[in-house]
Amino acid sequence: MKRFSFASLGAIALIATVPFINQVPGMAALWHSTSAVAQNVQTQGQIQLRLEAEKQVVVQDQQGKQSQKWQPLKGQTVVQPGNVLRYTLIGENKSDRTVKNLTLNQPIPKGMxxxxxxxxITNxxxxTYSIDGxxxxxxxxxxxxxxPDGKVETKPAPxxxxxxxxxxIPSVAAKTIVKASYQTQVR
Incomplete structure (x- = not known):
């Protein structure tokens, strides 16, 4: 069976939607929720991809108890070193056929x-992860x-x-949604 890959589409979706990385530190020109359609020509299966981002904020209730919540990023949003962002990638199979062997690559943005x-991820x-670009x-x-003694050891990557x-993702059934999320921290 031929393997079908959407790897570059995931990377392009993230790169196209993260314009704030190259701007002045602390000020982020972030995006509105965007979508793209990927099509498997062989089976005519379609996956619509949407990338969303949220900033972790600490809120305090009337009793003084602190909790964390996620605030959607829209328009101009200020991010500071140490802030945590959650990215959610949503893929919806809009077709009447199962899409098999879906592969999505998401780069960790510079400055994160x-x-x-x-x-x-659901499903x-x-x-897997890359540390070599x-x-x-x-x-x-x-x-x-x-x-220090000259010995070389293998350790988990930082x-x-x-x-x-x-x-x-081995398969995405017809008319279903798959969600994946991960977090990054502003350096």
Whole structure:
């Protein structure tokens, strides 16, 4: 069976919707919810993709108890170092056919750092990560570290070196939705 990939569409969706990264630190010109349609020519299956972003904010109730909530990012939004953003990628199969082997690559935007273990997805999907600009993906990235005594050890990669997240979804049934989310932190 031929493998069908939407990898570049996910990357383009994120790159096209994150114009704030190259602007003045602390000020983000963010987007309204956007969508794109991906089509599998072989089966005419269509997946409509939508990328949303939210900023984590701390709120205090009348009793003084603090809690965290997610505030949708719209228009001009101020982000500061340490702020956490949650990206949600929603894929809707609008066709009458199952779409098989859907692969989505999402880059971690420049100026941001992936929040380890924050990725989750509906369905029976596999999540892998890249630390080399999207050239290779593994479930648990590692790096080689040279110790003071000259020995080289392999250790889990730090969050600062993650560059991409890959979501591999075996199938998306007709007329269903798949959601994936992950968090990043402003450096």
């Amino acid at each position: 750092m992936y929040v380890l273990k924050s990725a989750n 029976n999907a596999k999540i 999207g050239r290779s993906f593994v479930e648990n990235p590692t790096v080689k570290v040279t110790l 969050a600062t070196v993650y560059t991409h997240i890959r979501l591999q």
